[in-house]
Amino acid sequence: MQSYSDSKPGGATFALFETEHLKANIRRALVEAVLSPWQRTFLSDVLSKLERYGNRARLSHKQLLKLNEILGGNGTPRQDRVTTSRTTRHTRRPRFRSPSFLSRQIRWSRRRLARDAVVVALIVMVGLLYSVFETGPVQSFLGTVGKSSHVMGPVDQAFTVTDGDTVHVAGERAGTRLVGFNTPEKFSPQCEYERKLGERASSRLRELVKSPNLQLTKVPCACPAGSEGTDACNHGRSCGVLKVDGRDVGQILIGEGLAVPFICEGNRCPRTPRPWCGQQS
Known part of the structure; x- marks a missing residue:
């Protein structure tokens, strides 16, 4: 069962299964995928954080987007960049019909940002209403x-x-x-x-x-x-x-x-x- 939780605003943590799954896919991408120096450094940094903190590691919305861009929505390396070590032929992995945990993390992060924006807007509206009533009758x-x-x-x-x-x-x-x-x-x-x-x-x-x-x-x-x-x-x-x-x-x-x-x-x-x-x- 895949799930995630948030303990603080501005990031997301993974369940134990998802953490191990993501670590394995990052290792595979570092070995098999054709990556730019920046992508390789980014994946190495994320892997170090996951190995150090486990399922307590927190990834920001921007980091989740970059992982999704490099690994693909299902948390595995993108097919147009991955080759196996035994053959030069490109492999094609089956598509997952159910939403991946990376995609769900990104959607959750976007929903949280939208919710925070609504809260800020409500606070501003309350402040404006207070200032109008505080000034007394027109x-x-x-x-x-x-x-x-x-x-x-x-x-x-x-x-x-x-x-x-x-x-x-x-x-x-x-x-x-x-x-x-x-x-x-x-x-x-x-x-x-x-x-x-x-x-x-x-x-x-x-x-x-x-x-x-x-x-x-x-x-x-x-x-x-x-x-x-x-x-x-x-x-x-x-x-x-x-x-x-x-x-x-x-x-x-x-x-x-x-x-x-x-x-x-x-x-x-x-x-x-x-x-x-x-x-x-």
């Missing part, structure tokens, strides 16, 4: 309809709060960086105090946008000409000014100690100010 703001992030001027569309100085307009690929100020980082802080202050700035901005009188105005980013809307300009984000009851939210957050001024001129910005880790909480 808010609306006043102004004229603007579908594109390249259109400068007032926009009437739903958005979510990402952090203290960034919002995300519904339907846009990237967020909108609010200009004129910088708030502490909560996602990549330099210290615990900055993270806590960044959480407070985000919470405060969510409170401010509950006002029925909101206006977000898209403005040009301080980037080189022609780079607006690309990753080379502000990480692909657009830029804007958000006002609550006619007041710039940046000035409100600065006045409450939750932000500092950050003024760009032309197509250049100074170094992003982050003074919070030098302060006491």
Whole structure:
């Protein structure tokens, strides 16, 4: 009975019968088959591993593919490369109708890779859903309809709060960086105090946008000409000014100690100010 098992991700082990069978076929290939220097070295390395570790030896997906390529799907040397030591005539071995253990190992390894990809995708989706719900209910703001992030001027569309100085307009690929100020980082802080202050700035901005009188105005980013809307300009984000009851939210957050001024001129910005880790909480 042929079987295999996996004890760790990223490889496969063989049952005792399969290990001995594979070792015998590798030895035969090293003696009978016409092999390139690389193939001979590869088979010798695999044979050494099998002899040292027995059925506890682990072979990667790439190694299984190479074995299948050299030996054939049934674990025996490929017929177009093998000659016997007694005659120069090519031998033809009977075809196996049942799946070989090498083929099953490769299929299993591919299924595991596909399963891992699905798990990663699910984790990413859960993270995205969490970030959407974590930003709170979607808010609306006043102004004229603007579908594109390249259109400068007032926009009437739903958005979510990402952090203290960034919002995300519904339907846009990237967020909108609010200009004129910088708030502490909560996602990549330099210290615990900055993270806590960044959480407070985000919470405060969510409170401010509950006002029925909101206006977000898209403005040009301080980037080189022609780079607006690309990753080379502000990480692909657009830029804007958000006002609550006619007041710039940046000035409100600065006045409450939750932000500092950050003024760009032309197509250049100074170094992003982050003074919070030098302060006491």
